[in-house]
Amino acid sequence: MGDIYFMKMRLFSLLLIFSGLATIAVAQTAGPNGIKFFKGDWKSLLKESARQGKPIFVDVYTDWCLPCKRMEREVFVSNEVAQIYNSSFISYRLNAERGEGIKLADSYAVKAYPTYLFLDTLGNLVYRNGDYLKASEFITAGKEALNQFKVRDLAEMEARFKDGDRNKDFLKRLVIKRSQMGLDNAEILNVYVPLISDDERNAASTLHFLSENIGSTPSDALAVILKHINGVPKGDQQLVAQKLYDKLLYYALGRAVKDRRVDDAKHYLTYVEILRPLLAEKQLPSVDNLALHYYHAARDTSGLKKVGYRIAEKQMSIPLDSIRVKDKILFEQAMWPFLSGKEDSTKIPNFEEEKKLAAVQYSANIATILYTVSDFFKQDLHKSDKSLLDALKWMQFASQIYKKESIERLRSELEAISAGK
DSSP, rough: HHHHHHHHHHHHHHHHHHTTTOOOOSSOOOOOTOOOOSSSSSSHHHHHHHHHHHHEEEEETTTTTHHHIIIIIIIOOOHHHHHHHHHHOOEEEEETTTHHHHHHHHHHHHHHHEEEEEEESSOOOOOOOOEOOOOHHHHHHHHHHHHHHHTTTHHHHHHHHTTTTTOHHHHHHHHHHHHHHHHHOOHHHHHHGGSSSSHHSSSSHHHHHHHHHSSSOTTTTHHHHHHHHGEEEGHHHHHHHHHHHHIIIHHHHOOOOOOOTTHHHHHHHHHHHHHGGGOOOHHHHHOOOOOOHHHHHHHHHHHHHHHHHHHHHHHHHHHHHHHHHHHHHHHHHHHHHHHSSSSSSSTTHHEEEHHHHTTHHHHHHHHHHHHHHHHHHHHHHHHTTTTTHHHHHHHHHHHOOOOOHHHHHHHHHHHHHHHOO
């Protein structure tokens, strides 16, 4: 379930990154009988934690995250949950897309929502969890966090690092420990990499270690991997490249494009294209999506058309019958928890509307992809460019498989351009 959840969050996050959706913070409450969340800023939270001598539980959420809303509605209000969390933690809700939550979520390397952080009184991460959890599972997570607080080895190791310990083996253990906690390693890797000998840099084991623990923030480890990857066996090249993309380049390129740092994005895209032959087939759609948004941001119409055609033609090659069959399969999978009694549809707001969307989710995905490519073509290409005729064909197909106002509007606009209006 974790991998599926991560992929869903990754795809949805991309849509949000590039659509510019804005949200409004929700109040830090969970109901009169549930978890009592501390109200105040981060500095006040740490002070309160120190005053009471209690560790901190942080629910990192966004307003668009459906599992986050379910946790708030179904789990945080549970008396059984509250008994554990109110007695054991200072609890806090952190919106990752507003105020100080933006930097704090980044500092704790939060990549999916909801993420649950368990911190000591100084703000050091001791344990983390995530995804939608049932009340019993969430209670288990809290108890596991309390067990981890008894160990406290990460905080001690980081204190050694800050005090100047630069033993190579120690640094390696620290990198591994931080990775296990879901933290980035750029600062430590920038100290560790110069200690690696030339022979070690050419070893597959070194590249595996660096790519596995590189984190989502660029460090000196990236240059070492790119320089030496061709010197290891093909199978190792593929594994290293795929981990490097998933753990670093995907996030680095996505952030650069989102922030309109075109030069940085160009560098990261160059690295990705070098590694493209080694990437897994399932990674290529996100590569093309990121490239498409880069070329749009850079106003590079040649690159935009090259990638846009590659994306659109792949979607257009799927037979209509196959799309309908896939819709049916995905709908049955989505409905099974409710039909089997594992989930209660009455607890899902606007369930009937959600049900309608679930019935065409594969069609909607294809139509949305075609919409993005066609919309960028309309924005960036001259009205006389014949590629707009292809964009019109894509939107005609999109409107056939999925009915949505924005799709119909774009189709009409492209028809008007085609007619010379």
